Amino acid sequence: MTEAEFRSIYDRLRRQLPWGPDDRRGALNYITPDEVRAALSEVQLGRTVPLAAPIEDWPAADNPEPARHEMKEPLGADAGRGVFFGMDRIAMNIHGNADSHIDALCHVMFDGTLYNGVPADTVGEHGAAELSIDVAADGIVGRGVLLDIPRSRGVQWLEPGDSVTVDDVLAAERDQSVRAGRGDIVFVRVGHRRRRNEQGPWDAAQARAGLHPSVLPVLAERQIAVLGGDGNNDTAPSVVAGVGFPVHVLAVNALGLHLLDYLQFTSLASTCAAAGRWSFLCVIAPLRLPTGTGSPVNPIAVL
Template identity: 60%
Template sequence: MRTSDQLGEPGFRSLYRRLLSTAPGAASPRGALDTLTPDRVLAAVREVRSGRTVSLASPVNTVAAPDDPRPAEHRLTAPQGGVPAPGGGLEFARDRFAMDVHGDVNTHLDALCHVLYDDTVHGGLPAADALTPEGARTLSADLVHDGVVGRAVLLDIPGLHGRPWLEPGTSVTAEDLEAAEARQGVRTGPGDLLLVRVGHRRRREELGPWDASVARAGLDPAALEFLAERRVAVLGGDGNNDTAPSPVRGVDFPVHVLAVHAMGLHLLDYLRLEEVLPVCVAQGRWSFLCVIAPLRLPAATGAPVNPIAVL
């Protein structure tokens, strides 16, 4: 684990170029999803042992907090005032929901158009060609409208270090990922959905919310080479995958730049892994079938998701 600046912007750009040349999804319009072949989906189905299902999403937050000043809005629109009309008969309860897709609390998927770097999006496409005031023309969340189904591998980094969570500002290294694999008896492979637990959600639930935009645990940027070597399809975490303060001077979200922009990895931010964790411990296994079904938002830069682990 690391807790201080490790990389300047020139070193970061060198890492970016290496990933562009080595990551399997760097040159593909579908990004790293190309590694999730039908054969690998069938193999993932064979991961199911007990048939138990567990949500990997957090409840949608509707209360303003230091990490969510603009929470989701939910209100009942019928019956009027929430009170059924007198006299009985047929009525329908109806409601309306609105939210910012990207933020520091709610579970969501980042589309490949989400990260702009050097005026481009994934694949080097000019951002001005990809995005309009009406939404994304390409690389939107609709790219995964058929869902993502595959083998997920959960690596518990606080468990590796005997802690309930990693403190904000801590970065998870490739050595941490390899050590967690060895401890848990699992290996991440091609087409896998890699889920990295830093304990963000548990810390929030036990200590209360804080401004996660300025302080959170995440991945060290150099750890993305581990993901490229293992040819993973999706990266998810119970934070937003990036450390704050940033370990790269001059780049605030280096993991997002490397993962989404360079490697073509869809990111799952702010998962809730506290329910599946004890199931993995009890069953003595850290891989499982995972089903991700984003809402069909054709021009969106991301989507709320409720990933389901099937063990």
């Protein structure tokens, strides 16, 4: 895709925003109380499945600055008579290439603006004055839909550099007898986590499977509310000449979609396949970071 073609899609999607210049919730507006109540009917098995990968505190090819998990003294060996407490502290980069996280609408700056034309300089040394992850402070609850692209293609995973196309999305929907629609929380599996678990970490910043930007207009037409993946959602290297992270730009900046990156779908995919259904109740609860550009997250699927 050329930069001119990309910018044409970007401009068209921005013009289609239905909520007006003062909106700060983006596609979360598609999740109404009616959508939440309807999503409750997805629960049939009474089974919960976590969608986050375990946080790693050791360096890897895709995680050179891992989370730091430190225990505070006194430790258990020092505990004597009476009450003692085990206490720990964690510090981490939210927007890395390994840990599961959600991107706020202030995360992606393009041509000097954030979502809905908010100036980029509203993000400063003390965080984001607008569009922070606190937009989702009430939590995100709705119908989740998993589209398993490797399953549909008949492979274990998509190789780094490969892209999920519109045809892939439609084929997965057909094969799984499911259709993503208004207010849905859509997860697209490329098999990134399975490849990482079986072959080891690699420099995912340089090479990873993701969505082709041409998929975003289809998802916009469907009026989905949230988008997530087991990789970064963007293919690397970028498929758009001169534009890095085109899917992030179209999703977060143009459409106001909260993105979830580097989730883990192995258990969810097997559970959905065994149940013969690929939709479920989904609950997402970001941390309360009033000026944060994102948050660590562990979405829960309830089937």
